Amino acid sequence: MAKMAFSFHSKPLVLQFMLLILFLLGTRLHAVEPPSLTLDYYASTCPVVLETVKKEMECAVLSDPRNAALVVRLHFHDCFVQGCDGSVLLDDTITLKGEKKASNNIHSLKGFRIIDKIKNTLESDCPGIVSCADILTIAARDAVLLVGGPYWDVPLGRKDSVTASFEQANTNLPKADEGLLSIISKFLYQGLSVTDMVALAGSHTIGMARCASFRARIYGDWEATTPGYDPISESHLSNLKSVCPPIGGSDNNITAMDYVTPNLFDNSFYHLLLKGEGLLNSDQEMYSSVFGLETKELVKKYAADPIAFFQQFSDSMVKMGNITNPDSFVSGEVRRNCRFVNT
Template identity: 85%
Template sequence: MAALSLHSKPLLLQFMLLIIAFILGTRLHAADDPSLTLDYYASICPTVLETVKKQMECAVLSDPRNAAAVLRLHFHDCFVQGCDGSVLLDDTITLQGEKKASPNVNSLKGFEIIDKIKNEVESDCPGIVSCADILTIAARDAVLLVGGPYWDVPLGRKDSKTASFALANTNIPTPDGGLLSIISKFLYQGLSVTDTVALAGAHTIGVARCANFRARIYGDFEATSGQDPLSESTYLSSLKSICPPTRGAADNNISAMDYVTPNLFDNSFYQILLRGEGLLNSDQEMYSSVLGIQTRELVKKYAADPVAFFQQFSDSMVKMGNIANLDSFVTGEVRKNCRFVNT
């Protein structure tokens, strides 16, 4: 099946400039990262890794979808100000948090899981372990607990005393985004096209809201999947039964982004994209866009080789987790409560 563009008249020139920036190694986001170390807590809080693991085991055992929730929290944290725990801050009179930003308000869950882990860690090591580090470790354990790969987590982050509602609205990739938009937002964070495709594989677990896939299933879905409009697939029919064409009460209805193995971290997400059945426009564009020369080949690679996917996902998660809020290393703190700055 010929590759199809999901958007008319793409901004080819801008796309090529972004690819050139990538090829030349230009980092569109910031500066050198402060050094993080694997043994940061070895002497000052040696129990932290085991404590996070036990709490995540309980959370995922109670509901496998909690793995995706915590992983998504980590993504949304790192794409705004770096991995500094800013996404965990509640609104106060003096601080506008990120939780009510458009990409977050109906999307993010799992805050209570991080609260519980923080309470346990504070009991063992008061004032030592940052919320940013807890979230980073928890995201790794979340993936591992549903069948995904293990990776060592560099540690030593500080918690930011600030958040950015504005950056949360602009930096986080959107479900309906085109390939140009998605790649540019990853490049801005210093993440390559390869990182983009590998990290999108996180959608092998978790769900999406009807409001975020309605345009896809009533738009280009049939074109990418090769379905006869007069004879819709069972899958597309089931999606339309979950998500009617008009906005309203059904907006919060959900569907798995990987309908084959929704609670298992594997490479079936990419195999779904090969069939043109990706739930989100932003995902399917990686394979179906006429601009997706490199991304299409990566989708094929990860669909065929789960070991290659696991290895690259692990490497890309470390790279994403190392996106730093440089200010937090100078003015940051270790929050006592992940929802509020210390007083």
């Protein structure tokens, strides 16, 4: 008997609709390219910037392919809080509470030392010129490219924020167990469409997830989303349960979100969703939720057409990278050290 698609989220459906409406009423569509972002922003002041970032990212990914996903995730988590302003890179100080220890970041963000290394090199070549926010945006593009993903031109000219928002880091970022409508509302709030959301979720074709993020999924609705007995799926589920037992101190155990091609940026992630094997509830809901009429069609499209996925991912990454923090263009700076505001 065919299994019915349904939402995994625990909130009543009425509350999900209300949540979506409230977010839409307060939506700020600010994912618009500001006049100060240009492709040749550093052409005269630091012409080596693109080549320097590329070389450092090549070293980082060669040493560990997982570094590609770490840098891409840093970029996502930066742009969804105050815009793409480098705020996620700031350490806590006596006078500033950063975003690194927020619940959505504390266990999932790494890669800071990669950005530090790039910044140190650029400070030697072009002191005080290239912002940490721009470095992170370029590095994310190169990270994707180095593991087989698409290329896109990166508009530049961001300033580094002198503030951070611990509160927004806890509320603006999508969570692994969140319902589809709630996640859509968070993307709309950033000026990103449903199409952008499904395409950007494709970055989960690389990278790892913690047991704490997928335990409820593998011991809950996993079998309900898979179409009947599949030896490969059954074996994969067994492996996941060995990595992530139902109880015990295993929260930090990790596994690939795309177990087929974990170090290759491709459209394999969407094929897993078609099979009901999305590791995170938030991902699988794009295909299996009763609210996912549009998202389901997009998942099928990107599974069938890798070129369409690559093109939309590139476009959506540019759009996300152009989410701005207006304050940073007034009071922002170019940090000498990405971890601290200039003194």
